[in-house]
Amino acid sequence: MDIFHIEGPVKLKGSVTINGSKNASLPIMAASILAGGCSTLKSTPNLSDISVFSKLLICLGCKVRKDSRGNISIDSSVIDNTIGEYDIVRKMRASICILGPLLARCGKAQVSMPGGCAIGDRPVDIHLRGLRELGAKIYLKNGYIVAEVRRRLTGKNIFLGGPFGSTVLGTANILMAATLAKGKTIIESAACEPEISDLANCLNNMGAKISGIGSPRLTVKGVKNLNPIKYNIIPDRIEAGTFMVAAAITKSQLHLENCRVDHMMAVVDKLRSIGVTVEAAGTGCIVRRKGPIKSTDIITQPYPGFPTDLQAQFMALLALAKGNSIIVEKIFPDRFMHVAELGRMAADLRKEGRAVIVAGVKKLIAAPVMASDLRASAALVLAALAAEGKTIVNRVYHIDRGYEKIEKRLNPLGAKIQRKKV
Numbered sequence: 001m002d003i004f005h006i007e008g009p010v011k012l013k014g015s016v017t018i019n020g021s022k023n024a025s026l027p028i029m030a031a032s033i034l035a036g037g038c039s040t041l042k043s044t045p046n047l048s049d050i051s052v053f054s055k056l057l058i059c060l061g062c063k064v065r066k067d068s069r070g071n072i073s074i075d076s077s078v079i080d081n082t083i084g085e086y087d088i089v090r091k092m093r094a095s096i097c098i099l100g101p102l103l104a105r106c107g108k109a110q111v112s113m114p115g116g117c118a119i120g121d122r123p124v125d126i127h128l129r130g131l132r133e134l135g136a137k138i139y140l141k142n143g144y145i146v147a148e149v150r151r152r153l154t155g156k157n158i159f160l161g162g163p164f165g166s167t168v169l170g171t172a173n174i175l176m177a178a179t180l181a182k183g184k185t186i187i188e189s190a191a192c193e194p195e196i197s198d199l200a201n202c203l204n205n206m207g208a209k210i211s212g213i214g215s216p217r218l219t220v221k222g223v224k225n226l227n228p229i230k231y232n233i234i235p236d237r238i239e240a241g242t243f244m245v246a247a248a249i250t251k252s253q254l255h256l257e258n259c260r261v262d263h264m265m266a267v268v269d270k271l272r273s274i275g276v277t278v279e280a281a282g283t284g285c286i287v288r289r290k291g292p293i294k295s296t297d298i299i300t301q302p303y304p305g306f307p308t309d310l311q312a313q314f315m316a317l318l319a320l321a322k323g324n325s326i327i328v329e330k331i332f333p334d335r336f337m338h339v340a341e342l343g344r345m346a347a348d349l350r351k352e353g354r355a356v357i358v359a360g361v362k363k364l365i366a367a368p369v370m371a372s373d374l375r376a377s378a379a380l381v382l383a384a385l386a387a388e389g390k391t392i393v394n395r396v397y398h399i400d401r402g403y404e405k406i407e408k409r410l411n412p413l414g415a416k417i418q419r420k421k422v
């Protein structure tokens, strides 16, 4: 198992290129199931989640090849297995988004119930409700979701809202299934995340007929079949936001290349409100902090609101703000595994239900800490860059799921991160 030794505090300087989006790559990899033939995805990130998803597609009968430049080719001419095995699905919840494409292409699918994870329960009831609306028969058997449709899925008006807003992967599942359904489907309360828009654009490139892209109402006119494509994945807005916080927490200036600032308006607005400047530059932006960090309030919301996937990273940043901040997590109410670990680094945090009161402190102190989930782990690395002393971050595999060798991206900028095997 790998751990990080991180020396702090450091100053960062220079330019970093943002990778393709993990959360756009995964559903778009699933979409390749819809079209028998060889699709090529460009700018996919080199992450363990992508490798796990590739293994899943290979288990279904696809041939998957990945090169060192972020290109993945997926030949889905033959799908000779429609079961998403528990052993793979338990490692990565996003596997659930093979359900819709398998149903649409093969008329059946069995996918293990994903189960919970460090950020809380991860129900899929809205996914199943949407697929039933499209005519699928769905039941649970030995921890597996079994789905089948006798003939072809049938288009329907479907409401995908839930207690926490819409569902990103639920929208992906229903959208992909609807592209090959008979007739028209309207998805009301669809997720508007840029990753869903990227999926919809990719599907239209494959021959689907989707309109309303980027809005909470997607309209899909079913077609008989889709064609394989070559498609370029959008940049990862959560990775970009993480690097923006790296610049802010170390009182540095960084140039982010290949960064879609237009996908991050809530994040940029929040950074500017706490004294961080973000200016457009080249294919991205320059992020700089000179003065103190001002306190603020953050409420996570579905896009275009403040993304839950940057909540932990901003908590690390606001731990050093002047004054008190409040962070309310409205998407995953239990997404606070990082609170105790940041507290070990002298952050002054008090959890009250789905809110955390962040009382700014003058400095963070290095300590051994435990990574728990992808974004909480990134928050610990960011805190360690600013903390005094050597922080040891355990269970680094959580970070590798969503950040490609983060130490190889941060060290050239001035960080002092050593990856060690234990």
Ligand code: EPZ
Pocket: 022, 023, 024, 026, 093, 094, 121, 122, 123, 124, 125, 126, 127, 128, 162, 163, 164, 165, 166, 167, 168, 169, 170, 195, 308, 309, 331, 332, 333, 374, 375, 402
């Ligand atoms: C996607 O997860 C992302 N993952 C998550 O990023 C992200 O945090 C999340 O969307 C919210 O933006 C990928 O895209 C691979 P949801 P997803 O369904 O689709 C509830 C990361 O760090 N819900 O939009 O699984 C659910 O419990 C990951 O990269 C139901 O109630 O999230 C949650 O409270 C972590 N019933 C809320 O909706 C359902 O059927 C949003 O979940 C589905 C979801």
